[in-house]
Amino acid sequence: MSEMSRARRVVRRTGWALMGTVLSVASFAGIAFAGVNASMADSFAPAPDVRSLxxxxxxxxxxxxxAVxxxxxxxxxTDVLAPYQVFAESEKFFVYTVAAERRVSPMSGGAHLLPDHTLAEVESGTLPEPDVVVVPAVTAPAADEEQPLRRWIVERHRKGAHVLGVCAGSxxxxxxxxxDGRDATSFxxxxxxxxxxxxxxxxxxGERYVEDKRVTTTAGITSGTVGxxxxxxxxxxxxxxxRxxxxxxxxxxxxxxPTAIPANHLAIGDLPYALNAAFPWLRPTTGIGLVDGVGEIDAAAAFEAYGGVSFATRTVVLGSRDTxxxxxxxxxxxxxATGGTHGVDRFVVPGVTGPEAVTAPLRTWARxxxxxxxxxxxxxxxxxxxxDPVLRDLAAHADRRTALVTAKFSEYPSAHLxxxxxxxxxxxxxxxxxxxxLSTAAGFAPTAIRRTVRRRRTT
Structure with a gap:
């Protein structure tokens, strides 16, 4: 065999090997990408039907x-519910939620919120100017569809409101x-x-919150409570x-x-976050039962721990009625809570003192x-x-590492857990x-095809 022939053979083999490697990597990435999309779709699930608002x-x-x-x-x-509860715990404050439209809006972990008012009601003077505006993380902060919200926030600040940006709300x-030109922090x-x-x-x-005149920004998720x-x-x-x-x-x-907190970085121990998000198949479904009067933080913790941050389970939110x-x-x-199981494997009710505090329709549905x-x-x-209780529960029914990673990605202290x-x-x-x-097998496909073709040519 001539040197030229050997060189061509090496080039062909190298090409097939590279093709197989690319195919393997692309296959694995495609599976993981599909998994992440499925996880996010579950976390921000379509709104249930509501008969009357x-x-x-x-x-x-x-x-x-x-105004949240x-x-x-x-x-x-949690960016929405935790600050809401903090302010609402005081009789000196009145808290409401506001959005571009008054329609059911998705939140992480399978939650859905009906905003109280619209941006236009404030702009028109129908509602008084808020003294504080809370800004949570949203799914597409720089997108065109959020331009009205961005303009509204800037105008409220111009008119004197204190702005509190929670987590990636920054x-x-x-x-x-x-x-621009300010000190700020974020997740x-x-x-x-x-x-x-x-x-x-x-x-x-490494700061729980940062203040710059009438703008306060906080670190991740639960830091909104402190801010x-x-x-x-x-x-x-x-x-x-x-108090x-x-x-x-x-x-x-x-x-x-102090406002100083550990400056977190990605570590190998955070791998469960990626694993749970990228490979959601066969995970259990947790039914989250809500009762009137539930604490906002208690409810938020359940949404984040079971689905929104951990991605450890799929969540279904159930109540005695539509709202x-x-x-x-x-x-x-x-x-x-009527009819079948909705695929629920476990049914938990956060924020109640005991099973007897759960409403009769929820108890009947579960039974x-x-x-x-x-x-x-x-x-x-x-x-x-x-x-604390939902992280304990997550550790017991999923695993301890996932619970700790959920605390880290919620920027929640975990040493006491x-x-x-x-x-x-x-x-x-x-x-x-x-x-x-599967991806490795896909990577061998080009070589297998080449060998099959060669065998057929020689027969």
Missing amino acids: PQARAVPQGRITV AVSNEGSVT ELLAASGLL WSNIASLERDYPQVHWKR ALKVVEEMAGRSEAA IGADLSYPGWTPDG VTTRHGLVLVTRA RNGLAVELPGGGKRPAEFGF ELSGDTWPWRATLLAAGAVL
Whole structure:
């Protein structure tokens, strides 16, 4: 065989090998991409049908008004509900939700919210100008469809409102230009990309919240609780903030506490986050039962822990009727607990003192479908924040590593948690291993085809 022939043969083999490698990588990436899309579709699921929408509460005079802005396209549940509860715990504040349209809007973890009012009602003067505007993370902060919300927030700030950006809500604020030249923070895993996309903002790491005049931004998800407490202190006094903070029991919080927190980075121990998101198949379905009067943070914790952050389970939200009103008047949309199981494997009811506090329709539905009514983590203990029982429950029914990663990605302190359960998300890991095998087999396809063709030519 001549040198030229050998060289051609090497080139052909190398080409086939490269083709197989590319095909393997593309196959694995395609499987993972499909899994992430499925996880996000479950997290921001289509809204259930609602037969009638309740009327919004009137905004009273003489109280500090807080408008929690939500996106009709999708918002992070805890970014909305936690600050809402913090402010609503004080009689000095009146809190309402506002969106571009008054229609059922998705939130992370399978939650759905009916906004109280519209942006236009404030702009037209039908509602008084808010004193505080809370801005959560939304699904597409820089997209054209959020331009009305961005303009609305900037105008409210221009007219004197204090703006509180929670978690990646800071990206929406940055896209609006409101953070130009200011100090700000955000969810820890977003800051590098924010520094690249918005270099005119002075991004800070390792801070629970950052204040710059009338703009406060917070670190990830649960940090909105602490940021809201700081705004309460500034607008209603330290004693009021201390009272609310003591009732909520956010770990380690005191009015005089430091704002510094660990500057998180991605680590190998965070792999369950990617595994659960990219390989959602065969995961269980958790039914989340809601009752009127549920605490906003208790409800939010369930949505995030079971679905919105962990991706460990699919969630189905159930109530006695189409809507549930939380402790402080927020309207959440649910599936009425009638008929079959909706695919539910476990049924948990957050924020209640015991099974007897669960409404009769929910208990009846569970009994008919052979499901026990469970309190997450055995129920909330004295002096516990709402995330503690659901993280205990997640560890017990999924695994400890997923629970710890969920706490990290919620920017929630975890050193005090007592967790028991499996050590690792084996379901997602086995699915990932299966995807590797399938992708490897796909990579051998070009070589197998080439050999088959050669054999046929020689026969």
